[in-house]
Amino acid sequence: MSYLFPPPPTVSVPIVGRGERFPVHRIYCVGRNYEEHAKEMGFTGREPPFFFLKPADAIVVADAGQSATIPYPSLTKNLHHEIELVVAIGTGGRNIAAADAFNHVYGYAVGLDMTRRDLQGEMKKQGRPWCIGKAYDHSAPIGPITPAAQAGDVVNAAIWLQVNGADRQRSNVNKLIWNIAETIEHLSAAWELQPGDLIYTGTPEGVNAVVSGDTLTGGVDGLVPITVKVA
Numbered sequence: 648m649s650y651l652f653p654p655p656p657t658v659s660v661p662i663v664g665r666g667e668r669f670p671v672h673r674i675y676c677v678g679r680n681y682e683e684h685a686k687e688m689g690f691t692g693r694e695p696p697f698f699f700l701k702p703a704d705a706i707v708v709a710d711a712g713q714s715a716t717i718p719y720p721s722l723t724k725n726l727h728h729e730i731e732l733v734v735a736i737g738t739g740g741r742n743i744a745a746a747d748a749f750n751h752v753y754g755y756a757v758g759l760d761m762t763r764r765d766l767q768g769e770m771k772k773q774g775r776p777w778c779i780g781k782a783y784d785h786s787a788p789i790g791p792i793t794p795a796a797q798a799g800d801v802v803n804a805a806i807w808l809q810v811n812g813a814d815r816q817r818s819n820v821n822k823l824i825w826n827i828a829e830t831i832e833h834l835s836a837a838w839e840l841q842p843g844d845l846i847y848t849g850t851p852e853g854v855n856a857v858v859s860g861d862t863l864t865g866g867v868d869g870l871v872p873i874t875v876k877v878a
Contacts, residue, residue, distance in 0.1 A: 658703045660735075660756065660845075661710060661791040663871060669735055669753070669792050672843030674701040675834055676731075676760055676781070680824050680849025687852050696825045696833045699778075701760075701847075705787040709873040716876045717785040719859045723763035726877070728857055729850035730808035730816050730865040732801065733758040734827055735792045736844040743835040748828035751840065755798045757866055757873045759788040759808075760847050764856070787847070790873035799869035802827060808865035810857060818851030820867065825849075 659668035678697050679690055709715035719726060737753025760781070767780025795801075801820060808816040825833065830848060834840065857863065857877050866872035 655704065658706050660706065660708055660789055662754070663711070663791050663793045663797065670843050671703045671706055671845060672841045674703060674705065674787055674845045674847065675838070676701060676847040677825065677830055677849040681818060681822055681851040682824055683818070683852035684850055684854065687854070693824050696830060698834060698837070699781055701782045701787050705782065705784060707785050707788040707875070709788055709790050709875055711791050711871045714862070714874040714876050715788055716878050717761065717788060718878045720763055720783055720785070723765055725763070725765040725856055726858070727762045727764040727854050728808060728810065728815065728863055729760040729762060729854050730806060731758045731760050731847045731850050732806060732820055732867050733789055734831070734846040734848060736840050736846070737842055739839060739841040741835055741839040743831055743840070745828040745832040748831035749795070751831060752795050752827070754792040754794040755801050755867070755870055756792045757790045757870050758847050759863065759865065759873070759875060760850060761786045761788065788873060788875045789845070790871045793870050801867065801869055804868040806851060806867045808853070808863060810861055810863055815855055816851050816853035822851065823849060
């Protein structure tokens, strides 16, 4: 088979303890999935889960023990951090029951859902899709994927983010409104999940702006932490 121009390389994420890499198919994100974050965004209560997507090539890998660098994006004056637990799907499926969900999980990673908050807000006001605020280049930093068997008690793990050494976000994965299994159940009812899918499961309270020169360090207990610098 020949192509008009060379196809883009496969986006992939390193796996802890393995030479193979995890090829990325799609990036799904869950909106407002911690109650306190929902409140700080002007919402309350347990609403039905909703999802948005980022392109696979929005991934920026922060290798273990190293920092990744992302450029301050164009068009925004209000770039926000959102620390998240990322679920890596190893076995696909449609209409996956919550009771079976963990059979489809390959592993977990720490991720950042970087957000052009001002652009997202303008699109919300106009009733338009807010892809421009979420799905832009370099908007999905991620650390290495830890296989599920090595990840420990991830459903009860602390999740945190510091900017320049100061706490910004600190919570626990057990405060997810829709937990990992429920999220997979709802998501697989809307899309057929595939091996290589990543699910950014939502961010806790404390989201705020970063500027050029800031260093973000975040983690989920039991997983490889990430460090990202904003150029």
